[in-house]
Amino acid sequence: MLSHIIKKEIINNILSFRFAISYVLLFALVLLAVFLMSNEYGTRQREYASINKKERARIDQLQRIEDPRALFRAISAVSFNGLRQPRSASILARGLDGEIPIEVPAYGAIRGLSSAERVGRNALREVFQAPDFVYVVNVVMSLLALFFVFDTICGEKEQGTLKLLLAHSLPRDTVLLGKWVGGYISVAMPFSMAALAGFTYVYASGALNADGLWRFVLIYWLSLVYISAFFTLGLMISTLAHRTSTALLIALLVWICWILVVPNIAPVVARLVAPVPSRQVIESEKAAIDREAQLLLSGIQKRKVYGDEKEVERIRRDAAGKMRKLEQFYVERLQVQIELTQNLARLSPSASFLFAATRLAGTGPVLAGYFDQGMARYQHEYGRFRRELYHATIGNKPQDGDWLRAEDVPRFFITLEKVADSLDAALFDVLLLLVFNALFFMLAYAFFLRYDVT
């Protein structure tokens, strides 16, 4: 019996106007998203490779300098900035990959922008979100899933077919399950076709390596879970309403709230509940501590000609300790805020999906942490490289050996999690989505049992 209901539901959906529309729309959007983003990634990757090559060529050129004095001068003049390689999985979910700086200085903070950089940017890109695969699923697919299912119960009631159907000896749970399975298949099928087309394109063009392809597959499965959450939600709305127009409006309202409002309000609420002092305030407090220390030091210098070594040392240590404490305070508060933001945003399945998908793609909030680690490591290694270079040149006859070796020059890289680790980390959000699924289905079941079919 179940199979009959499923079959009827699928055929019903496939023959409908909206199926044709969503099929075309999905195919076009998913393919376009994958095509545009992989081309864009290709451009970034080529740029990165060419700069990297130039950098290596520059080191080779340095190695070829014969005159030791000229070499030392040349090395002092150049600085080796680290370059961040773009993430290939950013084709699927751009996440923070476009947000985080590309170039990392060998020492000190990330340098400021020149006026040309400030004015010379394509501002339109900042206004709209990047159209990647995850964006299409997150925004478009959720809407389509709701749109497919909003009238599945109340629409049949309006037409009178529901009454007819239930006149047969059919338990209501079978009807609901049949509707869910049939409807979900007719939503997931066009999506799977479109995803397959995108996968084929990425595979054929070689934009993603084996690791990236695995990530694509995982994100695809995740998308299915996410779509099913919205589909089940739509089913629930349909069992709540008695008219299709009401169901449609409620579905649209829920969609707006969950996709557009809740995730965006979460950071705001988190900022209200767990405020973090702005970076500027921290910096100016640090500057104040520094000024105070300088005043004390100059006071000592005035009193004694050579100053008091111990006291100077103590003042310096105190100031450094205060600054460290301040920084620690800031980092802790920020961490609290970040976690609160994430947890609040998870009230919407859209945020859970986004967190899980960006985690799988390696471009989520965790990328910011890896970037900071990578930068610290690079600067540390670069400092050691400079020191070794310095020691090697002192007292050594530079002609004696090649003390500048190309492979010694440190490279900047960001840790890329293994697929299994990413999946592990994303599991919480996946579970949350599954919970949403189960909850909506149970509610839909409960409502449908009490549904007035006449």
Place this chain on the structure above:
Amino acid sequence: MLFHLVRKELLDQLLSLRFAIACVLCLVALMLSAVVQARDYREAVSTFNMNTVVHRDAVLQKDDIAELQRGIEIDRPPNAMNMLVRGLAPQLTESVEVRGGGQLKFVRAYERNPVIPLFPSVDFVFIVGVIMSLLALAFSYDAVSGEQESGVLKLLMSYALPRDTVILGKWIGGYVALVTPFLLAFVAALTIGAFFPEVEYGLNEMLAILGLLALALLYLAAIYSLGLLVSTLTQLASTSIAVLLLLWVALILAVPNMVIYATGQVVRVPSRESVDREGGQLREEGRLKAEAIQKAEGASWDNEEWSEELRAEIAALNREVEVAVRKREESYLAQVRNQSSWSGIAARLSPLTSFNMAAYDIAADGMEQERRFVAALQGYSQVWGAYVEGRETAWRDLVEHRRDQGEQDGRFQRALKYGDYPRFKFEYMSFADRLELIWLDVLLLLMWAALFFMASYISFLRYNIH
């Protein structure tokens, strides 16, 4: 007669569920965003006030001429329009390091909370552009096809009513029902701003707020007319909503960002990093050339026996290199401008782009305002450079003078104070300037509204009522 039609349409809408939803949604979204933006603005104002004092004191406490050359920190005053529009400036207020000769250094603002960039910020522009546009479609999708289904249209047309009056009445009634909750929520949002004493509107801002409101109404009119058009093209309300959702997803969610990325692949621009590298390479080549010249002349860095000619030659070489670097930089900027303008033209296929861009410009937080800010800073940098130079000569004169009088040098530089340094004054664009920037977008939106309404009129004239 038109009056009756409008009244009927209005009453119909007021009693419907969607009107209640629109009321709640508008009020909640606009007021929440107003609270948030007002708090952000308040924080920006206090940061700005603190920073200006700190940076002024930093100059006043300087007592060494060398310190002046290290530059001055300039603060951008926050823009009161940020209450409604979170524009293109990276931060609400910022400190910029300015030195003589047009050297500026902006802080690279990147969000410390990495969750925030994952979601777009909810401001007035986002609420109107995305949420309200969907509501506008929900108000108009069944204006004609719904009445056709319920049979009311047949009854209506059996009276001696011209069809143009009917469609006009429907348009006015539905549109008024759509914008009433919006206007109420807008007023409520502005009232929230009044609770924050930091938010002060000058004449410019008042006019800009009115302009922003007019812009939003125009945009909503265009989208509402689109809904009416599709409604007159279809016989079933369900078909009409399916088509409209497809159009909405395409026009609002897909076209703007996809077109921008597609244009970026046709009109290419080298990355910022590679341009920087090229500049570095040009400088490196210049340095090597200079070394070659020195070698040829037999001079080295160590001995000071440089001839005047050699000095002049090397200075000329340096100038040449700088000119080449600047040329490369300018050509890069021109390329970026070219790309931006092409993607802007292509993305205006969607009314959302027109609305967004016009809203940023009228709030004085668009790209033009960024350019003006940088230009103002560069102008100030010249003034500052001249001031530093003047103080330097004054200092040198002072040293000479005291030395003539037989005093020891070294101590008296502390006698110099820099309280008379030139102050940076910055004003956001005047309202007339802002209007000049947006008229094209306003025309585009007007055109969309007129086009959709006329098309719906024509298709309603041919509508098969049964």
